[in-house]
Amino acid sequence: xxxxxxxxxxxxxxxxxxAVEVExxxxxxxxxxxxxxxxxxxxxNRIRQHQLVFNALKGELASEAIHALALHTSLPSTPLNx
Amino acid sequence: MEDHxxxxxxxxxxxxxxxxxxKGNKLMPQCGFSNNIxxxxxxxxxxxxxxxxxSDGEIRQGIKDYSDWPTIPQVYVKGExxxxxxxxxxxYNSGELRENLTVALAS
Numbered sequence: 001x002x003x004x005x006x007x008x009x010x011x012x013x014x015x016x017x018x019a020v021e022v023e024x025x026x027x028x029x030x031x032x033x034x035x036x037x038x039x040x041x042x043x044x045n046r047i048r049q050h051q052l053v054f055n056a057l058k059g060e061l062a063s064e065a066i067h068a069l070a071l072h073t074s075l076p077s078t079p080l081n082x
Numbered sequence: 083m084e085d086h087x088x089x090x091x092x093x094x095x096x097x098x099x100x101x102x103x104x105k106g107n108k109l110m111p112q113c114g115f116s117n118n119i120x121x122x123x124x125x126x127x128x129x130x131x132x133x134x135x136x137s138d139g140e141i142r143q144g145i146k147d148y149s150d151w152p153t154i155p156q157v158y159v160k161g162e163x164x165x166x167x168x169x170x171x172x173x174y175n176s177g178e179l180r181e182n183l184t185v186a187l188a189s
Binding site for chain 2: 046047050051054058061062068069070071072
């Protein structure tokens with residue numbers, strides 16, 4: 001079982017500027033909907049963007065502690081610190 | 083990943099212009115995300131082949147390493163990994179998927 005805050009912390013550890021929303025879809029701590037907004041995605045295609053987030057959750061995904069992860073990534077609409 | 087697993091994966095991917103590693107099969111997807119892919123490809127009228135990773139632990143793990151992508155389903159078009167459920171849904175909704183598939187399957 002993984003707590004949403006653990007997911008958020010792991011992503012923010014890897015992407016310090018990220019705005020992260022985590023929703024536990026079933027309440028069982030293994031099906032999550034995650035939205036990540038980060039400047040680190042700039043210039044990356046969707047696959048590379050998702051891989052950045054997956055890498056932050058490598059252990060939880062490999063062990064299938066996180067069984068399902070619906071993921072949406074995007075760039076900040078306005079530059080974070082121009 | 084062992085060579086024989088990599089070769090099996092590459093042979094599967096090469097067996098059809100559109101290939102999907104999924105949980106279950108076209109008729110009986112065993113997971114919501116895998117079902118998303120089947121429905122999307124059916125609605126586009128695109129022929130595709132699948133492999134049920136639940137039937138083979140070696141492929142199930144190998145495919146995650148092969149594309150450095152830890153989740154199932156995985157969709158390949160002309161040998162290229164194009165994403166899982168979320169990305170395919172985004173591409174489908176934006177019209178990008180229909181466009182990409184039309185171009186890929188025409189060439």
